[in-house]
Amino acid sequence: MGCLLLAVAACATRLSSPPASSPPAQSAEPSSVAELAAAIDADAKRSDHESDAKIRESLATDAGRNADACLAREPQAAACLYGRGIALGLMARAHPTHAGEFLNSMLDALAKAETVDATYQEAGPGRVRSLVLIRAPGWPLGPGDTDAGLVAARRAVVLSPLYPPNLLALAEALAKSGDAAGAKLNYSRARDAALALSAGGDREDWLRQAEQGLQHR
Numbered sequence: 073m074g075c076l077l078l079a080v081a082a083c084a085t086r087l088s089s090p091p092a093s094s095p096p097a098q099s100a101e102p103s104s105v106a107e108l109a110a111a112i113d114a115d116a117k118r119s120d121h122e123s124d125a126k127i128r129e130s131l132a133t134d135a136g137r138n139a140d141a142c143l144a145r146e147p148q149a150a151a152c153l154y155g156r157g158i159a160l161g162l163m164a165r166a167h168p169t170h171a172g173e174f175l176n177s178m179l180d181a182l183a184k185a186e187t188v189d190a191t192y193q194e195a196g197p198g199r200v201r202s203l204v205l206i207r208a209p210g211w212p213l214g215p216g217d218t219d220a221g222l223v224a225a226r227r228a229v230v231l232s233p234l235y236p237p238n239l240l241a242l243a244e245a246l247a248k249s250g251d252a253a254g255a256k257l258n259y260s261r262a263r264d265a266a267l268a269l270s271a272g273g274d275r276e277d278w279l280r281q282a283e284q285g286l287q288h289r
Contacts (some may be wrong), residue, residue: 105151108142111135112155119162132162150189154197157181161200175204176215186227194235195228202228202241206248218248229258236266236278243285252289259285 102111115135139159142152164174186197205221208214225242239262247255263282
């Protein structure tokens with residue numbers, strides 16, 4: 073179960089946000105909410121491409137520290153609550169034997185962020201919640217819930233219908249629920265939405281995911 077939950081956390085953080093602005097300078101400690109949120113996002117992006125377990129653990133610890141600092145400044149800010157959710161996802165990846173606990177806390181933080189501002193990071197709270205819910209094992213092994221994940225994915229698409237990761241999450245949720253036609257349609261929409269973007273950022277990765285999804289339909 074630990075390996076599966078680790079994969080859930082890693083994949084969820086990968087689709088967590090749009091291309092980020094430049095992270096704060098490494099020579100200065102982030103202090104504002106915006107800087108702390110950007111630092112968490114940078115840790116998540118680095119962790120996604122890092123194979124060394126010790127470095128992933130260090131990144132998760134750094135993200136958690138920044139999330140705590142952010143919440144200490146603004147406990148009800150969507151950026152801080154969302155950042156806490158992402159940091160907990162990194163902790164689940166770094167500590168797979170306790171991943172279930174971290175993912176439950178992650179879902180709680182993302183739900184709170186969605187309540188405060190469901191549109192944050194292109195509907196990020198709902199999108200990331202949907203990925204965790206549809207990829208994690210169900211009770212009693214984990215917090216997985218395909219039906220709830222599908223509902224969360226639909227909410228994200230309603231809020232930001234042209235953002236490729238939202239369409240990818242919805243396509244995956246539909247595929248998991250057995251709706252092959254709906255999954256194919258949304259993988260196609262995700263591909264079209266990505267093609268409409270300028271080159272750079274995560275565009276190529278989104279296109280790859282959409283094409284892979286279509287190949288399996």
